[in-house]
Amino acid sequence: MEKYVISGGKPLRGEVTISGFKNAAVAILPATVLANDVCVLENVPDISDIRAEIAILEELGARVKWLAPTVLEIDTSTINTTEVPLELGKKMRASYYFLGCMLSRFGEGSVPMPGGCNLGARPIDQHLKAFTAFGAEHSIDYAMVNVKSDNLHGAHVFFDTISVGATINAMLAAVMAEGTTILENVAKEPHIVDVANFLNIMGANVRGAGTDVIKIHGVKRMHGGLYSIIPDQIEAGTFMVAAAASRGDITIKNVIPKHLEPITSKLRVIGATVEEFDDSVRVIGREGKYNNTNIKTMPHPGFPTDLQPVMGVLLCFAKGTSIISEGIWDNRFKYCDELNKMGASIQVEGRVAVFEGVEALRPAPVSATDLRAGAALIVAALCTEGQSEVYEIKHVERGYVDIVKKIRALGGDIQKVVIPEEAELKKAY
Helix, strand or coil: EEEEEEEEECCCCEECCCEHHHHEEEEEHHHHHHHEEEEEEECCCCCCCHHHHHHHHHHCCCCEEEEECCCEEEEECCCCEEEEEEECCCCHHHHHHHHHHHHHHEEEEEEEECCCCCCCCCCCCHHHHHHHHHCCCEEEEEEEEEEEECCEEECCECCCCCCCHHHHHHHHCCCCCCCCEECCCCCCCCHHHHHHHHHHHCCEEEECCCCCEEEEEECCCCCCCCEEEEEEEEHHHHHHHHHCCCCCEEEEECCCHHHHHHHHHHHHEEEEEECCCEEEEEECCCCCEEEEEEEEEECCCCCHHHHHHHHHHHHCCCCCEEECCCCCCCCCCHHHHHHHCCCCCCECCCCCEEEEECCCCCCCCEEEHHHHHHHHHHHHHHHCEEEEECCCCCHHHHCCCCCCHHHHCCEEEEEEEEEHHHHHHHHCC
């Protein structure tokens, strides 16, 4: 086991380059299954979730190799099974994207019930609703979700709730289904558009991604291609907040500023300075208290749920009372208990958290409860005089590339330390 040891209290200054978008990459890697050919992906983030998907692809029979630190070559013409191994698939939620791909290419597939961060109820009923509309049957047997169809066809699907995962999985399943598919009440996040663009590079006919209605005309076959994944707006937003919270000055490079508009808007409201350029943004913190504000997370183009934990850290330094209302997940506020250990004043009731501004946070040992909670605790520790320890860092490394190296380059004092086995036993008891 490992932990981060962070000595905070220094403003973060300098430049940081953002990696490829984790949320796009974990859908695009499974999508290569559709090609039955060789795909080359650029700007791939080298994180544990991607490593897990590479392992799944290799177990399925695909040939995968790194051509460069951020470039993957994937040959899916050698796939010889449609079942994702239980031990590999259950580790991450995005493994369910293999289901739509297998169904589209082979007419069947089996994937473990999805894992990932514990953010509350995250059913896949909308995924299965789409598959059923396309003519597939499904079953759950020994923790495996199985789908099968002898005649996959297009259909009109209206999703009961807006779901990024269901939108993408429906697109993956429909690209080679016979006829036309119309998807309504779909998610519109940037990575929906990125996946659609990749599918079109491979020969699909997907139109309307990023709007309320996606139309897909099925094609008989797909082919390989070269594609570069968009920058990670959540990683970018994390460093934007870190600049403001640490009273620093960071230029965040390799971004699409339009994707960052929700976070940019809130940072300006609370009193940070944000400058936008063609493919970068600069965030400058200010001395003294920030302005209080209220945030409600919503599907795109609303404020992204993945950035509310780090914004919660910043609201600890705002004057008066701020409120975050979580519009997506039930259990997104677990990090607040950890921030309270550091001297924050946060009250949580269901999906609402009330933040009372404090003068400063205090160092403490804290544990990451999920990926974005871990990022928030790192930012909090960087803003706190003294030494803090962040445990359960496996969550953080699912979604952030070289986070220790990037923070050090900005002047942050952070180390990754191996926890001795005896210390782990004491912590357990």
